[in-house]
Amino acid sequence: MQYKHIHKAIFLDRPNRFIAHVMLDGKNETVHVKNTGRCKELLVPGAAVYLEEGENPARKTKYDLIAVEKVVTDENTASQKTILINMDSQAPNKVAAEWIRETKTYFPKLTLLKPEYTLGDSRFDFYAEYEDHTACPHKSLIEVKGCTLEKNGIALFPDAPTLRGLKHVRELSAFSKSGEYECMILIIVQMKGCKFFTPNRETHADFADALKEAKAAGVKIIAVECEVTLDTLLAKDEIEVRV
DSSP, rough: OOOOOEEEEEEOSSSSSEEEEETTEEEEEEEEOOSSOOOOOTOOOOEEEEEEOOOOOOOOSSSEEEEEEEEEEEEOOOOOOEEEEETTTTTHHHHHHHHHHHHSSSSSSEEEEEEEEEOOOOOOEEEEEOOOOOEEEEEEEEEEEEEEEEEEEEEEEEEOOOOOHHHHHHHHHHHHTTTTOOEEEEEESSSSSSSSSEEOOOOOOHHHHHHHHHHHHOEEEEEEEEEOOSSBBEEEEEEEEEO
16 A cells, blocks of 8 residues: 655644654644554654655644664564654555455465455455356454564554454454365554564453464464554565464
8 A cells, every 4th residue: 555745743642542743844733643542662752753745734733653763682582673664554454355366375366355344243344256267255353453563573453442442352262163265364564573463461361262263263363563664664574473
């Protein structure tokens, strides 16, 4: 996916989950934060952040905060490096749609892709139909989770307890057991360079247990890292998943 009109700024503070104060071109600016999660390990005073300038003059805020630089330390060598993390919570579904259309490993011949698919009392990020070498139609339910939390080179989700995420995982487990649908939980890791993905048991043990049960029920759990630049977010390679 592509962004336009990117500006670099310095993060100052975040009075609530919707806005932040930054220093932009020597001026204090109030910006919209495109992620309502805590992001406490990312949005620290003095961090370099990147803003997309909006095109609607009627907006209350002129800019959206979409990415942040984070200094990480290699636990083996103690060396440090700076990585760029996309924290736009609307981006993972857009990237996921691109990945689903392009991958041939899980969707060899995609014939249908519907976002925001309602099934009974449930709503999933995507419903897909595809054919494989047998020419048999397959029906898939796909739930997408954006991952912005990194610790010691490990990608973690969630960064806060998520009852909504827990509900999604349990619903997919039930649909997978029914045999009518193939089910997938697609983790879009909004950074590059993590060694593997694992659920954040310390933050939400029930979610970690549910993810393990989902795998046992036949739900595919896929983690895809992204290449992050100042104006793009592109799905790249799968990384190992440990549940």
